[in-house]
Amino acid sequence: MPRKLFCEISPLTYQISRRKSILTRQIKDRLSKEHFATAKSNEKLSVVIYKHNSLIRRQLGNTRMDLQENKAQNLKICTPLVNGVLIKPGEVSSLWKLVGECTPKKGYKEGLMVGREEDAQSGIGGGMCQFSNLIHWMVLHTPFGIVEHHHHDGVDMFPDFGRKVSFGTDTSIVYNYLDYRFRNTTDKTYQLITYTDDEYLYGELRSTEHQDFKYRIKVEDEFFSKENGTVYRNSKIYKRTIDRASGNDVEKQLIKTNHAKVLYDTSNLEIIEM
Template sequence: MSRKLFCELSPFTYRISVTKEILIRRLKWIIDNNNYANTIITKKLSNKVYTHKSLIRRKLGNVNMKLQENKAVNLKLAASKINGIIILPKEVFSFWKLVGNCTELKGYKEGLVIKSGKSSRGIGGGLCQFTNLIHWMILHSSLEIIEHHHHNQIDMFPDYGRQVPFGTGTSVMYNYLDYQFVNNTDQAFQLIIYTTDKYLCGELRSEKSLKYSYHIVEENKHFTKEKDNYYRNNEIYRKKVDKRTGNLIDKTLIKRNHSKVLYDKKFIPTKLIK
């Protein structure tokens, strides 16, 4: 039997470990010399780079739908902290530096969170959907992702209205699991994020049109049975295309997934099992 980590000994040691990581991140924000984006304007930049929306209330296995209702509240609160944010050249976007700690005093509710590969509840839960949306839009741009975490070793829920390939999601936890990207271009970008009754909606905008377009494609999608377990497999590529000529400039593998399925095998399409 493997030896337990300090954070796994008890709820108390877990809280100690989390507090330590939070303090370390706050110190990094002070000493890392990054210029973090913090300017919000209501007027939209002129060029629309990419748009996306995701359904807020989704059926996720046996997860209580009340947590989905609470997530809607959490997403709306977080959106108010980011909507209109301008990312100037050389600036870094940090999700947690903008949103801050999600507490009950700020109006956040209990939502779905993932801890140690299992679904759980926590105040501010469900914000992974927020960073999922941002990440998907940033993948379609020339902005550079510099911090990204993902539950890529497990496949927790069967597909339900999936719009993007498995393995292009994110994992965030205040504040030590952050989502960050840097603007290494010569123009400003802007994120427009808002919620409707049904959707979390996003726009990535820029001052002027981009020279290239970016396309995310999924290949080699299948499931495998290995001993008594099933695994989801796929490869995620990003294609860079010259807008003027339509020529493919580059095709880069950005993720290869081999993730243990944690739900009932009856939800796995038999035609995808190899």
């Protein structure tokens, strides 16, 4: 049997390891020369670069729907903390620096999250990954550089239910040592607009002027395979860069290759034996 890590010995050692990781990130950020985006504006920048919305309450396998209700509350709390933030040229946007730690004292409730063993669990602030997924999907439609991005890429936990974004473009975040960060690599100022209503989480990425290029995310070579009795979801995700003036493709970049273990019932899937 493999030797357990210190954080795996008990709940206490996990909390000790967690607080150590949080403190280490805080120290690194204080010593860093990065300029983080914090300024906000109540006035929306004039040009909509990209916008997206996602359904808040989704039936994911056999998960409890009360966790979905709690997620709606969590998103209602965190979206105003990001709404209106300006990302100026050269600045880095950090989700956790804008939102802070999700605690019961701030009103956050227990929601669905992915555990350390990449399984469905519940915890305070569950649902924040949906928020970071939204931001990441919008960032993929810009020339920004992604500074920090963690995936749930080892598993396919739930069957598709009204999926609007490509499988494998999700994010994994844990305060504050697993963050989602991106850098504005352009000479233009951008702005994030985020909010919720009773049904949806909304996001807009705005700027002072149009981008020279458009971006499209495309999935290719998607299939399910069975390997040594285990079913996997496979695909390749490409980012196409398109010249706005001519409509011609400028670049096609492979940004992700998926090979994820499927954790739900696969009896109705078309599966290739490998």
